[in-house]
Amino acid sequence: MNASSPPRKQQIPVIVLAGFLGSGKTTLLNHLLRNRAGNRIGVIVNDFGAIEIDAMTVSGQVGSTVSLGNGCLCCAVDASELDTFLETLTGPAARLDVIVIEASGLAEPQELVRMILASENPHIVYGGLVEVVDAAEFDATRERHPEIDRHLAVADLVVLNKTDRVGHEEQTRVQDVIAAAAAPGRPGAAVIRAAYGRIDPELLFDPALRPDGEEKARQLTFEDLLRDRSEEEAGEGGHAHHLHAAYDSVSFTADVPMNPRRLMAFLDSRPQGLYRIKGFVDFGVGDRANKYALHAVGRFLRFDPRPWGRGEPRRTQLVLIGSGIAPDALHKELADCRENAAPAPDATRDAAHERSMWGVLRYVQRPDDDA
Numbered sequence: 001m002n003a004s005s006p007p008r009k010q011q012i013p014v015i016v017l018a019g020f021l022g023s024g025k026t027t028l029l030n031h032l033l034r035n036r037a038g039n040r041i042g043v044i045v046n047d048f049g050a051i052e053i054d055a056m057t058v059s060g061q062v063g064s065t066v067s068l069g070n071g072c073l074c075c076a077v078d079a080s081e082l083d084t085f086l087e088t089l090t091g092p093a094a095r096l097d098v099i100v101i102e103a104s105g106l107a108e109p110q111e112l113v114r115m116i117l118a119s120e121n122p123h124i125v126y127g128g129l130v131e132v133v134d135a136a137e138f139d140a141t142r143e144r145h146p147e148i149d150r151h152l153a154v155a156d157l158v159v160l161n162k163t164d165r166v167g168h169e170e171q172t173r174v175q176d177v178i179a180a181a182a183a184p185g186r187p188g189a190a191v192i193r194a195a196y197g198r199i200d201p202e203l204l205f206d207p208a209l210r211p212d213g214e215e216k217a218r219q220l221t222f223e224d225l226l227r228d229r230s231e232e233e234a235g236e237g238g239h240a241h242h243l244h245a246a247y248d249s250v251s252f253t254a255d256v257p258m259n260p261r262r263l264m265a266f267l268d269s270r271p272q273g274l275y276r277i278k279g280f281v282d283f284g285v286g287d288r289a290n291k292y293a294l295h296a297v298g299r300f301l302r303f304d305p306r307p308w309g310r311g312e313p314r315r316t317q318l319v320l321i322g323s324g325i326a327p328d329a330l331h332k333e334l335a336d337c338r339e340n341a342a343p344a345p346d347a348t349r350d351a352a353h354e355r356s357m358w359g360v361l362r363y364v365q366r367p368d369d370d371a
């Protein structure tokens with residue numbers, strides 16, 4: 001993999017929404033559809049019955065073709081069926097910004113993730129695995145389905161749902177069990193508590209900038225992100241406003257490039273409460289041609305290299321959102337990831353810089369990547 005290979009066209013993130021029967025997946029999906037902040041969301045579900053079709057921007061265009069109807073997606077022997085749906089949803093007419101696939105209650109989400117990663121559809125990019133957990137039924141579900149531990153071990157973000165039904169202490173106990181289910185050597189998934197699936201949609205996708213119907217640049221500018229935050233702080237954020245109340249955010253800007261090794265060390269050890277990171281990174285001589293869009297949901301992390309615009313200032317701009325995080329300390333840690341001095345550009349150094357990008361490039365998904 002070469003740091004200077006050309007970046008891909010914009011791809012649509014595909015998020016897998018998993019969770020056992022009755023945990024609240026559909027409720028969460030409906031919440032996302034109602035609070036989609038101008039985004040066009042495509043969904044693939046087993047059963048359309050409970051989905052609020054009116055809230056779906058794409059219902060008219062793709063019709064029932066997104067419904068699997070005939071049962072469990074993950075039971076399909078090969079990926080061909082999934083690919084057919086993804087093809088419909090990624091067609092130019094649908095103009096989607098994000099696709100959410102609801103894994104059926106008993107399906108193995110890993111299998112679905114593997115199918116997405118193996119998909120030959122060039123328009124999609126895997127966007128992370130979100131597992132919904134019923135806080136009130138956690139022990140009972142786990143007794144009946146011990147495989148839930150396996151799901152929790154691979155989830156990027158766990159939504160601890162139905163917190164209205166259990167007390168704070170019990171929530172914390174369940175959260176500890178979830179953390180303990182992490183695969184050896186891997187940090188536990190980020191856990192976010194919710195009632196009726198009401199998570200901040202921004203944890204999964206960015207609000208759209210354009211009025212509906214127009215083409216938009218999917219990635220927000222740093223100024224937009226800052227404006228969003230300050231509007232919320234001023235109490236003008238509308239519906240999504242109180243969803244943010246429980247979160248801290250850190251805004252970071254640097255005019256000197258980031259050191260790839262140090263930034264990766266920071267990201268690899270990021271705290272569990274950090275649900276979301278977004279923005280752009282300038283790796284300087286690590287890759288002079290591209291800025292790296294950074295997208296993290298829970299422990300899921302992806303870099304997406306894109307060419308710098310003509311005359312665009314080389315700058316790193318990041319927003320981190322989480323709860324129980326120490327914003328000042330995180331800001332300082334990020335500041336410590338900056339390059340100390342601009343090195344002289346000679347051939348040996350270039351090779352060394354390319355090597356230092358390997359840690360970053362592990363998180364760049366290529367169309368030919370497999371699971």
Ligand SMILES: Nc1nc2c(ncn2[C@@H]2O[C@H](COP(=O)(O)OP(=O)(O)OP(=O)(O)O)[C@@H](O)[C@H]2O)c(=O)[nH]1
Nearest residue numbers: 020021022023024025026027105161162195196197
């Ligand atoms: N009290 C309470 N009930 C909830 C919450 N979230 C969902 N429910 C209810 O739980 C039931 C199941 O929710 P669904 O969203 O249908 O769950 P699901 O995971 O999609 O279920 P399946 O499609 O059967 O796998 C519904 O009656 C919801 O209204 C919550 O946070 N608190």
